[in-house]
Amino acid sequence: MKKKKIDLSNMSALLVLIVLCILLSIAEPAFHSFANFINILQQVTVIAVLALGVNIVIFTGGIDISVGSVVAFSGIVMGKLVVEGGMPSIVGVAAALVIGAACGTFNGIMIAKFKLQPMIATLAMMSMARGAALTLAGGETITGYSDGFRWIGIGTVPGTQIPVQIIFMILLYLLFYYIMKYRKFGRYIYSIGGNEEATRLSGINVDKFKTLAYTLSGLCAAIASVILVAKLNSAQSTAGQDYEMDAIASCVIGGTSLLGGFGSVWGTFVGAIIMIVIRNGLNLLNVSANLQKLVIGVVILLAVLADSIRNKAAKK
Amino acid sequence: MKIMKNRQLKKITAILMASAMVFGLTACGGSGGESTSSTGGEGSDSKSGDIKIAYIVKAKTDEFWTTMEKGAYAAAEEKGVTVEFQAPEKETDVEKQVQMVENAVVKGFDAIILSAADSKSLVPAIVKANNANIPVILVNDTIDEEALEADGGKVETYVGINQYDAAKLAGEYAAENIADGKVCYLEGISGVKALEDRLTGFRDQVEGYDIVASQTAKCDRNEAFNVMQNVLQKNPDVNVVWAVNAEMGQGAIQAIQQGNYEDIQVFDFDASSDDLQAIEDGTLAGTVAQYPNLQAETAIQCCLDVINGETLEAHTETAAQLITKDNLEEYRAEMEKLDE
Structure with a gap:
């Protein structure tokens, strides 16, 4: 019974995406070309990677609104080390990942051990990470990375037009799909979101797994940051603003329940693509950005409504 | 069942708070660290007496503002005045900026240079400065003149490019x-x-x-x-x-x-x-x-002029220039001087 419902939720997002694509293809011939397909995947990468981490947190019944700020903080640290400190790019990337994971772990400890509300704990981190980025960099933009590093963001797979960042994104999704579906970790995460107390009583170290979920979210934010910096050739303290909202929206549109315990990795991927497809399509049609916001708002609303109706049905 | 409802309520509150924050963050600029410092005290002994100017801008998060800050301190040193350059954390934090202006009035600065974060909300604060006889000079951003007049306030001039x-x-x-x-x-x-x-x-x-x-x-x-x-x-x-x-x-x-x-x-x-x-x-x-440093210098000069009893034009225009490969080096040399 439960399995059937999961399939249904995935289907609805996918269905929306397919309908969107058909409509846009009719309205705008430039939409359905291979090059545009690649553009969409490239444009979705940063948000999709962020959403991947946030998704796991939402599975536990939590929320992480600090990821946008963590993107900025980890990016600035990397920029400082590589551009101003003259360190090899790999050291910078490693430092960014450590910073991201550390921010996430801190969130996790505050939430799991000190029982802070996830919203409040990550709100604090949102402010702290942004503040740290600003303190380190002030208003400056840190630019000037090696070609090797920039390859992460703008390089293509040899012999094709496919940006390597798309490959990174897909590999990451495959990895998370595997973990969530076939490893104990995945089952525990869903179970915590479904009923935390029962999970605890069955002898599972809930605190540990909850903390790990936030660590992964921070880590994903840092990975997104590395890709973003490489793509734009710049680290900025103002980077990633509002990205947490795009990430959360991707999860919700993809069928992840904000109550926890319900949702899928691929649904979120589809959710992120829906958001980018709307922007891409409306750009191609030369429609004003104000309308884009409106359309995305409506899509989010419909997704949450579907979530709520599903929850009601589940209770019965 | 009851627990479920409670949780749902929390989630809804969370989403509401989150969306409120999105609105709070949506802006061209970003968040910025607030810091205040003064200069001009050391080195040149003040020619213009102990004139203290509060220089309040919208943020310090991008190069435009940091160049303006450098320009302001350079001009302050040259003209022998003290400048306190301050900004809220982000360009959208209007309320914080209002407080900064109000604090500057209370602290009794001789003039206030303001880059208004909002064209209407700063009006009452400007009126407070007027009532305390502190001249206000706008830089880079204009305010709603009708609203200002309606409240009986005035600014000395607006300094900026066209x-x-x-x-x-x-x-x-x-x-x-x-x-x-x-x-x-x-x-x-x-x-x-x-x-x-x-x-x-x-x-x-x-x-x-x-x-x-x-x-x-x-x-x-x-x-x-x-x-x-x-x-x-x-x-x-x-x-x-x-x-x-x-x-x-x-x-x-x-x-x-x-x-x-x-x-x-x-x-x-x-x-x-x-x-x-x-x-x-x-x-x-x-x-x-758009030479933010020049805007800063001009604004500070305007303060001195007003303090000396002059009346200024409504718009004090500062120069802008197109930089291409032909004049790149000249412009760079000019900007490097600021860092010295």
């Missing part, structure tokens, strides 16, 4: 050098007058061009990358891009480079250090410099 004329410089250059333009406009945030003036200032000079796209990229680099990529997807023959700020210009350049497009002349506004590098690399055709 956005339209400044953008015109880039438009004229494009019109002269590029025939048969197919232009893509990267707009700023709708409703911000300065950004709209920049758009029309350029557009009016190149009326013969085909407009293939006119889209906003919200003044953001990543957004501009995506929008440019999408525009090129449909119109690979674009040969002119006008971005109304430097961040969007940079995003467009990255998208053009990644797509291996050639012969696209990108113009933008602000002359950030990235812009200067891009001109050197040949990826940016031109950028409009």
